[in-house]
Amino acid sequence: MSSRDLILGRVRRALADGSGEDGAPPEPGPEDGDSSYEQAVGRSYLREHGARSPAETVDLLAENLADYRAIVHRATEEELPDLVARLLDRRGSRQVLVPPGLPSVWLSAADPAPVDDLAGSTPGELDAVGSVVTGCAVAIAETGTIVLDGGPDQGRRRITLVPDHHICVVRVPGQVVASVPQALGRLDPTRPLTWISGPSATSDIELDRVEGVHGPRTLEVVLVSAD
Amino acid sequence: MRVALFLTCVNDTLYPDTGRAVVDLLTRLGVEVDFPMGQTCCGQAHYNTGYRHEAEPLARRFAEVFGEYEAIVTPSGSCGAMVRELYPRMGERARAEGRGDALARTLAPVVPRTYELTEFLVDVLGVTDVGAYYPHTVTYHPTCHGLRGLGLGDRPRRLLQAVKGLELRELPGAEECCGFGGTFALKNADVSAAMGADKVRNAESTGAEVLCAGDNSCLMHIGGTMGRLRTGMRPVHIAEILASTEEPGA
Amino acid sequence: MSGTFVGMPAFPKAAHEAVNNTTLRGNLRHATHTIRTKRAKAVAEVSDWAELRDAGKRIKDHTLRHLDRYLVQLEESVTAAGGVVHWAADAEEANRIVTELVRATGESEVVKVKSMATQEIGLNEALEAAGIRAYETDLAELIVQLGEDRPSHILVPAIHRNRGEIRDIFVREMGAWGRAAPEGLTDTPAELAEAARLHLREKFLRAKVGISGANFMVAETGTLVVVESEGNGRMCLTLPETLISVVGIEKVVPAWRDLEVFLQTLPRSSTAERMNPYTSMWTGTTDGDGPRALHLVLLDNGRTDTLADEVGRQALRCIRCSACLNVCPVYERAGGHAYGSVYPGPIGAILSPQLRGTASEIDASLPYASSLCGACYEVCPVAIDIPEVLVHLRERIAQGGPVTREGNTVVLRPARGHAAERAAMRAARWALGRPGALRAGQRLASRTRRFHPRTLPGPGRAWSGSRELPAVPAESFRDWWQRTRGGKDVTK
16 A cells, blocks of 8 residues: 555544534535635634725835834835935945846946846855845735745845845835735735745744844835835 | 532632631622532542543532532632533533533533632622722732633732732732642642742742732642742632631631 | 654653753743743734634644545645655655655755754654765754754754853854854854854755755645745755655645635744744746755654544644743743653643654653643644643543554553552542542541641652642531531531
8 A cells, every 4th residue: 555545544534533523514625615615714814904095004014124124215116226226336236136027227227237037047156146136026014024926027036045135126005915815815826935024034042033044134125106 | 699609629628718718708798608518529630630530420429519509609710610611521522432411411500600709709799899808918829720711810800909908919920820730740840849939939029928819729839839938928818818807807 | 753752751850850950941931931922912913813813723623624635635736736745654754755855866965944844753863874964954953953952942942052052052063064153253143143144055055955844735726835034944945956845744724815824823923923034935846946846745653643533633733833832831941852852842742642652651741741721722823722632641641542553543551650540539539429538538637637747758749849738727618617507508
């Protein structure tokens, strides 16, 4: 017998007692139609915490990002190129990683040499690059989280990991949701997803939070609006 | 209202003063108290040590002895939680073992009618000021089964705050277990003693004269530790404080 | 489970040493109290915590009740997304599968994300025996590995070490494993984290094989989820060419949407954060991004046996947040090592004896390692009634009965060590079943009270070694009542 059959057989025998439900029929699962499984789970929790205007939701995002030591900036689309240029200049990076679909205007004023996100780059090569600039898929206000999904303006997962400085541009209010449930509804599970809440951190020394371990130690989030 | 005092075996044997205090207090509040002589023990020690089958006859006896009363009042959060939380579970387990509904049906009537003392005072009688006088500094330790099992919340504190002459001092780490835990105190004596010592140190840090709680088994452990550490603090059951009045000899 | 713990003494003996180790007591007290307050604050921020907790419990219970169906669905989804699924009935089989997969790549070293499942099966030791070096990359796991130590906490395996001890381990050991600790390293946490960053970076950059666990697996999509803080997880999950994920079968959830519950409850319960710094979600393989090969090893290793126990199976709801450890007064004083398992604390006390059985001295002692104070149940984000399961396991040990081991029903005999206790319980029940006998005992105690010793001999020393005995009163309440109320109530 294969271990697969062995384990599945053990599971079925373990559950053969009817699970103490007096022979009640098995509860429906998601494949039996959303509504019946949802009934069994009974999602009585909130879709979001509190009622906010779009602008207030963006403010909450900024507040929570900053609370976990992300550096938050605001700009209009027009101001964005200069702001990105200033941030890169302040950082002193000589090279900047660029996802293939990053709007070219974002880096139009920047000095550092652009490095393309290529399949053939080695991790060592990426390690030599100081900064990376990306967009994002969605941002979550209640938790101060940005989510990357490998879209054209975000690139491969590793380019936002190996460089020590990440500038992430969030279009507000369009890309901002209030809560985790709302974010999951917007995301495509078939894409590789990275949820980022502040710079890399650890609680491993005396259960106290310290920022800065393996991921980018500086996370700058630019909230960019149309006007 | 005809109320039965479920004193618990520990109080009956070792802490009769607590029983007398409950009788005095309830009588003062106009409640007719009865002590059914057939009562012994709720079976908690058996149950929690892994002897559920030994606890079952004790639970059945409890249901028989107290079945006819409108309310059953106990000065023990722990034994109160046994009846309210664990009697229904004993019934469920018997059912799951294919022994039918008999046990569940026997125990069901006493479950909702069993009250821990402070719960009975606040929720049933609707009083927080019981007219007590106790001119001492007191710190209150909420015992685990009263706090988390029965959800007594701030009821005991509200009762204590209304006592004339009493100064209530907040106990640091109040919600942490004192380390008694029934047979835990014997089976894991080192950890139990360490927990007890920390509880006593926290109590001492309040500068209070008295550590008050609603469970004499916990107080036996805390008081025993106080004695060994020579703190000079006294453990007192909340019923005895609430029963105290200005008239001497009450 | 891991061979590391075989031959552990019973809990009380192991705890005895910990209780008397003042450094350890100080480290644990400081760390657990720090996180306790923060967790309470993080949870209080969310007004629907009770509803989230209830939904988490229901999702897990539903999944467990239909576990076969969801495992098969998961296998289909993962395979369709380009992953390869393996099934391991026990630790040995899982270790064999992983070893063979690593060998097939031709590599002799792997980088690991912190994973309870691989700790549980002793994967590092198995790989070592096959000539493969496994580098732990989580900071706390690194501290444990460099210090040739054992983990003592689910989230923070090196919680028993303070910053000074960590500095000393880094200075002493890092050189032998790779890049040495920087000159003049101090014990500030930021500098220690920097030292770990430098030490591990060269390993990440050259790694060809990564090994991970997963916090969740979504059956409907085949998505695996790792929740972490440092970025070492992202390194291991995205830089290597081959990724091997070893995951307990209970980690499956039915729907993508179910993550909305756990991604709210897990971070707040474990690190007391609104959200942990990094969460990675991957579904099979992605062309040109991350590993080209994904292997998922589904691990049983006692989980189906646990599932067979109607009361005990709720332990499988556990999402490994470690909130129960952080609030446990017993864990705080006994430390994680006393539990003799990679799963310490309250959850370990109900998980280890179920996954491993209760044959060993340590496993048979774990259900008693609790005062049943209930703080663990109160904070559990999936509402595992740990006290209920502890009592249930005590019953199994004291009274025996049918249990499932490796898929077969066996009938346990009552534990021999509990014979005296069993007799005492029976005698007490006999006496307590008769008010007359109880009264006779009380009167005897009262009459002889002047002769009672202040300390007890034999097993009673466990009490009187640290506590005074209560004084027996001159008269029981029962006698007082009968005397003063005229016995009018002797109706029963």
